[in-house]
Amino acid sequence: MNYKVDPGLYALGHPDADSPVFISANFKMSFDHLRTSLNDGRSGWILVLDTDGINVWCAAGKGTFGTEELAKRIESSGLAGVVKHRTVIVPQLGAPGVSAREVQKRSGFKVVYGPVRAADLPDFLDAGMKAAPGMRIKTFETGERMSLVPVEIVHAVKNLVWVLPFVILLSGFSGRGAFLSHALQFGSVSVIGLLTAIAAGCVITPMLLPWLPGRAFSLKGVWPGIVCAALFLFVRDVLWGLHPAGALETFAWVLVIPAVSAYLAMNFTGCSTFTSLSGVKKEMKWAVPAQIAAVALGAVLWVTSIFV
């Protein structure tokens, strides 16, 4: 499937020399979003920049949606001959890459920053290109957070696959009976334990993000981790019918599940829209060593619990 739009100038409706010019990225969804938002019978020009098929916000961060490309594209599209006015409407989320002043200097076009969400464009235009305060703020609602969960799970499970063989192999040594049945039974329980940790870090944490105590994501991830560890141990000991976990194994899970959950929660910083690099680095300084220590200790306890 092709997610790119060819860069260049597009007509929306029946634009003339006075119609507004909207700047977009050549990521198909950015482009479509813009088009549908203006689909109430408006006409205008859409100037699509070459951002390698990446959306406006990410491309602006990389600089591909930027001053250089915008000035060049205005030039190469012959925009100055198409419209009489000298204004382009750039999505606000493109601002990290665009210097309005530079663009004006180089192309003669004045940059007006449109709202964060394309859906607010009609109101923005009707207000004479003025953004109401709410239009300037990038939000991060539950729906937006949850839409990112599937990718996070796939990532986490991919990493889990590496540990699986060890877990199942070692599980075979538990108890006195047949190696294979232990490997399968104890092993699958252990795999479920790890999946519980992924659920805590990748699903429950993003869902409850605003309400979890603590500011650091790692800390936020610990709480669902603890609850899920308790839940898992309850299911394991009471409902599963296995011989109950000993103290070592219990302690191992109480360490590993919250630590893995904290790690996964920490990685959700990149999906969120309210973390800074300085903040993330500060968090990682204490969180990563703590996570590694907890997982390492937990793994040692777990392996010990098998052989004692």
Place this chain on the structure above:
Amino acid sequence: MGKLVYLRNVVTLQLDQGTCCGCAMCTAVCPRGVFEMSGKRARIADRDSCIECGACARNCPEGAVSVQVGVGCASAVINSALGRTSACCCSVDQYQTSGKSSAGNGGCC
């Protein structure tokens, strides 16, 4: 829901009110509502909300704003620490999953 805020007192954002001309550009580009106009000058009203995207610094005509730009993404920090090249990571708003995997940028989010 109130605005979500990350760690306190950590961002590198600086505003030199002395050179500010009061054009209000920073209030227009900031996606986090960090700036406020007070009289003819900009003011940092909510520093802890800053995500260091750099929009303000790039668009301030007087160079009154400075910030160390970066993406607040732990995976990107880990990737670059491990020497992996795909240090890309971005908060994807309405565009979501298909965009990320399709964009041909490997480890992006």
